[in-house]
Amino acid sequence: MKNYRIGIFGLGTVASGLIKILKKEKINYQNRFNVNFELSQVVVHDLQKKRAPEFDGLNISDDPAKIIEDPAIDIVIELIGGKTVAKNIIEESLQTGKHVITANKDLIASEGRKLSRLAKEKHVGLFYEAAVAGGIPILRSLSNSLASDEIEQINGIVNGTSNFILSQMRQNKISYAAALKTAQEKGFAEADPSNDVDGIDAAYKLQILADFTFGKQINQRDIQMGGIRTITQADLQDVTDLGYEIKLLASATVISNKLELSVAPTLVPKGHPLASVQNENNAVFVNGRYSGGLMFYGPGAGEFPTANSVAADLIELTKKIDQPESFNTNFSSDLTLAKPKDRIASRYIVFNVANRPGVMHKLSAFFLMSDINFRNIRQYDPVGDNTRVVIITYPASDAQLNPVKTTIRKARGVEIIHEFKLLIEPKEVTNA
Ligand SMILES: NC(=O)c1ccc[n+]([C@@H]2O[C@H](COP(=O)([O-])OP(=O)(O)OC[C@H]3O[C@@H](n4cnc5c(N)ncnc54)[C@H](OP(=O)(O)O)[C@@H]3O)[C@@H](O)[C@H]2O)c1
CATH class of the missing domain: 3.40.50.720 (NAD(P)-binding Rossmann-like Domain)
Structure with missing residues (x-):
């Protein structure tokens, strides 16, 4: 002994x-x-x-x-x-x-x-x-059971607090503020919830996951970050109608030797296993070239x-x-970080648009300028002088979308409220 x-x-x-x-x-x-x-x-x-x-x-x-x-x-x-x-x-x-x-x-x-x-x-x-x-035994699974595989993508719900808030908002049809209050009362969120709701805690975990999986040391500034504070009941209603759930996903994807990293609210199709992860639970979904899609699910804390x-x-x-x-393998790879032209996704974009003739036409023209096509467009009944408009695009790169956003920011009568990506699997990017 x-x-x-x-x-x-x-x-x-x-x-x-x-x-x-x-x-x-x-x-x-x-x-x-x-x-x-x-x-x-x-x-x-x-x-x-x-x-x-x-x-x-x-x-x-x-x-x-x-x-x-x-x-x-x-x-x-x-x-x-x-x-x-x-x-x-x-x-x-x-x-x-x-x-x-x-x-x-x-x-x-x-x-x-x-x-x-x-x-x-x-x-x-x-x-x-x-x-x-x-x-969840995710690091050991990656370094032992999945060591023989070539991992293409990891998507994790790795912050229980934000997942709890989003689940409560959807299940009980309550606001972000009300769901945060419940999370604080149950001891899931701190008095200052910034680390959890702004994606900082999830980014720490993504840094560790990406280093372990792809042999790449990541700085937090290399991660595209977004949090859940601005999500509203109107978004949840849209997303539900369209067949998605919104999850704060920590994602790392390798496409053509480029590593793309983000922590952001993401639309996950209802049939995807990550969509079923509710409340304070965590899950990590791993896409391996050989193993296919594997989900590791369980309590992320406690x-x-x-x-x-x-x-x-x-x-x-x-x-x-x-x-x-x-003990420590010091695995290092030659992956480089994805540039805006490599960051490809479909987006869910919410606009506040002036309720007057020609504005929708102008909005379409901005996207046409960058050759971005719409998969879905919804226009709501006006509230006062403005209308909520939601567009879901076909896959497009940040390099295509960024000039559109710059033009919109300068335009009158159109304002972007927020923008979330749709979960996209590596093979969809390759085919986009
Ligand atoms: N809680 C979870 O579910 C969870 C999940 C995943 C990871 N973690 C990580 O696990 C670690 C511990 O978390 P926890 O939730 O157990 O923390 P915790 O309940 O706040 O306990 C912290 C402990 O550390 C002691 N401590 C603080 N500063 C110290 C110092 N300078 N020297 C010696 N002891 C000191 C405290 O001593 P006193 O008792 O004397 O105050 C206390 O016992 C953290 O890194 C956390 O991120 C926690």
Whole structure:
């Protein structure tokens, strides 16, 4: 039996779940994997905080050195979140030759490559399955089961808060503000929900997914970003009538060696598996050249699902511990980032149009200028002097659409309210 000593930073939601799992599954892990995990030390921020009685008897301190400088601790688990302190903890732990497991998406999105290089240099493991889609084993599936495949596209619903808000808006026919309030009351959204509703949290996860899948280090500025704040009941009604659901999708697509990245509200056809993902659940849909379309679905957060991903990292680490070269692969590809001419999609565009003769004709002429054809056009009853007009285009590139938008911005009587893409699969782009 191999014995591993563990130090955990944090005793919040995920760390509590992990400690409970390790206690409950101790004998199971001994029998199945021939390993014994011994929790040597927990380090928290506030020593005065009252802890659950089940944590009585743990060694709890507020001194990071109790873990980092203890040569007997083999594995450090960072579950405090944030960037600065967590980065120092992980760097110092790796420097002293300790393996590290974390669930910290913000940090891994920006520093993952650097930290993985350090881990490789020190012949130790750095694992972070829980950082993307909490309880869904997506990173390990990509690096193990799908390693033989050529992945063409990934589409993820990886932010449970925004998916909950959109689901509530559609199911209960309520406004964005009312759905956000429900999400806050249920503890799914923070007082300042910006990270979730503006796509920032999903972008962190997309950075990690894209690096893992396509071997490309991504900056957040390389991702076309959009959030859900402006979505209205009128949009949901349109979209439902047209046979779609709106989802905040984190997408990475490779077409002709170009990588296109976006986090944006996207129209997903009702028959697509991603359309059925409701409320706080997460899902990642992977299009592989050989495996076809696979969906990974489940809880994207929560005490036990997330802690289980951390525990799975522990087991994986101990299985590989005698082959340190297999820990961190440093996979790199020569993909380049897609340019506006490579970004092809059908769009759902909502306009506010002056209710007077000739304006619709003018609007059509703007699109004709860039050779963009309409697949569907809807004009609503006027409200006051204006009319809501919705256009769905055939696939067109950003390079075609951008000049149209510039012209519209300068024109009188036509205003773009917002624009969402339709989910488009790689083969549709190739044929467009
Ligand atoms: N919650 C989820 O469902 C979920 C899902 C996926 C990923 N994650 C990630 O998992 C990580 C942990 O999340 P969580 O929800 O468990 O957080 P949490 O409930 O807020 O707990 C954070 C813990 O970290 C401790 N802490 C904060 N600053 C510290 C410091 N400087 N030194 C030592 N300890 C410190 C806190 O100590 P005190 O108890 O003393 O305040 C607390 O116990 C984050 O990176 C998060 O993004 C969470």
